[in-house]
Amino acid sequence: MTLETIHVAADSAGKAIDFAPERSASMEALKTTLAGLAPSNIPVLIVGESGTGKDVYAQRLHQLSSRALDPFEKIACASTEGAQIRAKLQSYALLTNNARCGTLYLDDIQELEPTVQKYLLALLDSPAAAWNVRIVSSAAPYIERDVEVGHFRRELYFRLKGACLRLPPLRERREDIPTLLEHFLAKHARELNRGTLTVAQAELDSLAAYHWPGNVRELENLAIKFIAVGSTRIDPEDFPANTLRGNGASGARHPSPLKVAARKALRRTERELILEALERTHWNRKKAAQDLQISYKSLLYKIKQIGADQEESLRGERS
Numbered sequence: 052m053t054l055e056t057i058h059v060a061a062d063s064a065g066k067a068i069d070f071a072p073e074r075s076a077s078m079e080a081l082k083t084t085l086a087g088l089a090p091s092n093i094p095v096l097i098v099g100e101s102g103t104g105k106d107v108y109a110q111r112l113h114q115l116s117s118r119a120l121d122p123f124e125k126i127a128c129a130s131t132e133g134a135q136i137r138a139k140l141q142s143y144a145l146l147t148n149n150a151r152c153g154t155l156y157l158d159d160i161q162e163l164e165p166t167v168q169k170y171l172l173a174l175l176d177s178p179a180a181a182w183n184v185r186i187v188s189s190a191a192p193y194i195e196r197d198v199e200v201g202h203f204r205r206e207l208y209f210r211l212k213g214a215c216l217r218l219p220p221l222r223e224r225r226e227d228i229p230t231l232l233e234h235f236l237a238k239h240a241r242e243l244n245r246g247t248l249t250v251a252q253a254e255l256d257s258l259a260a261y262h263w264p265g266n267v268r269e270l271e272n273l274a275i276k277f278i279a280v281g282s283t284r285i286d287p288e289d290f291p292a293n294t295l296r297g298n299g300a301s302g303a304r305h306p307s308p309l310k311v312a313a314r315k316a317l318r319r320t321e322r323e324l325i326l327e328a329l330e331r332t333h334w335n336r337k338k339a340a341q342d343l344q345i346s347y348k349s350l351l352y353k354i355k356q357i358g359a360d361q362e363e364s365l366r367g368e369r370s
Contacts, residue, residue, distance in 0.1 A: 071107075071234045071267070075224040081108075081216060089115035094211050096160075097189040099218030102268030105189040106158065108216065113154040118185055121153030129162040136167050140174055143184050152184035160188045160211065161197050165204075172207040186211065221263040221270065229255050231267060235274035243346050245278050279352040281345070322357045325350070329359065 073079075088095055089112055097105045106125070113123045126136055143155060157163075163171070188211045197203040221228065232255070236248050263269055324343065332338040340350040353359075 071104075072230050073224070073227045074230055075227045077219050077224050078227065081218070084214075085112055085216060086115055088112065088214050088216075090117060092185055094186045094188070094213035095216060096212040096214070097187065097216045097218065098192055098194060099189070100192060100220050100266055102266030103218040103220060104267050105218060106156075108218065109154075109156045109158075109187045109189060112187055113156075113185070116154070116185060118153045123154045123156065125156040125158055127158050129159045133164040133167045136163070137170050140171055154185040154187055157186065157188040157211070159190065161190050161194045161203060163203075168204045168207050172204060172210065175207075175210050188212075221266045225259045228259050228270065231270055232258065232274060235271045236278060239275050239278045243278050243348055245281065245346075245349075248277055276352075279349050280356070281349065318357075321353070322359075325353055325357060326359060329354075 073082075085108065095112060097108055099105050109125075110123060113119060124139075126139060128136065143152060194203060194208070198205050198208045229250075232250065236250075239245075240247050258270075265272070325339070328339040328342045329336070332342065336350055336354070337347055340347045343350065345353075
């Protein structure tokens with residue numbers, strides 16, 4: 052789904068809840084700026100690399116505004132057809148001033164087709180348009196370059212950039228990694244009904260040395276992986292490739308052959324048990340999860356991890 056209306060979780064005061072905590076100086080300054088912008092209707096452009104949390108901060112801006120109880124509608128410009136975007140924009144432009152429209156979030160505006168850019172600019176400049184909606188946009192860091200070379204309309208860029216929030220990549224605020232990791236581990240442990248993990252300082256130091264090309268999203272996916280596989284502590288061998296080497300970390304460690312062999316044996320045993328349960332239940336995943344005494348979500352993750360989904364596909368072709 053590319054056109055979606057999101058009702059962001061809020062408490063009785065209309066404030067956003069369950070956002071990941073970030074305590075670095077750069078993020079504290081950004082939060083202060085965001086809180087100052089929230090009460091106004093000025094268009095806001097959020098710029099950042101993929102995975103830095105642009106969607107999260109757009110929702111936070113909405114929840115801190117007077118429109119918090121109104122819809123938050125997202126248009127994914129990269130995956131929505133131009134005709135759909137134009138139809139949605141026109142529907143907002145034709146609304147009367149009596150209609151409360153909440154926030155319209157244009158995600159990845161650098162992906163807007165030239166014809167849609169022209170159409171949106173015309174709507175924003177039209178005196179007949181009764182816009183009673185807060186416009187928040189997001190863009191990749193190269194949006195300025197696209198403006199300079201003419202790939203994105205300069206006039207539209209400055210109309211959407213009433214104020215600009217720049218989200219720093221995770222590698223530039225490594226002090227946030229322990230707090231974010233703790234938050235994601237606790238969040239997904241609750242969702243998957245699993246126990247909490249122990250994270251040693253040595254592991255945190257290694258994670259801090261990683262360059263995190265996927266930013267906060269990559270860190271959260273790593274936390275989900277740890278929880279889903281049922282770990283009781285984070286093992287460096289499960290870290291992203293080159294976390295412990297090739298990125299400036301000193302004292303890179305290498306797992307012992309015995310430890311590697313033990314982990315391989317454990318994974319083989321786990322794979323065999325999962326496949327046996329699936330065969331026994333005729334690939335009824337819910338029954339298999341009950342037999343294995345793990346959650347349904349955990350089983351789905353493990354099936355994909357061990358490649359059992361591909362085996363099922365081949366099995367279906369043979370039958």
